[in-house]
Amino acid sequence: MPSFKCKDVGMNCPFEAEAKTEGELMTKIATHAAQAHGMTTVPADMMTKIKGAIKK
Numbered sequence: 001m002p003s004f005k006c007k008d009v010g011m012n013c014p015f016e017a018e019a020k021t022e023g024e025l026m027t028k029i030a031t032h033a034a035q036a037h038g039m040t041t042v043p044a045d046m047m048t049k050i051k052g053a054i055k056k
C-alpha cells in the first residue's frame, strides 16, 4: 500500500498517510498540505519531493 510521511520531505510534522492507490494518497497529502501547511497549491518542486518520498 502506498504510504507517505511528511517528515520525509523535510517537514517538522508527524503526519503519515496511506491509501490503496497513489492517486488516493496524493489527494490525502494535498488535503493535509492545505490544512496543516497552508499550501493551497503544491509547488512543482514539492510535488517531485512528495512523489520521491512515497513508499509503495
Ligand SMILES: [Zn+2]
Residues within 6 Å of the ligand: 006, 011, 013, 014, 015, 032, 036, 037
Ligand atoms: Zn505535514
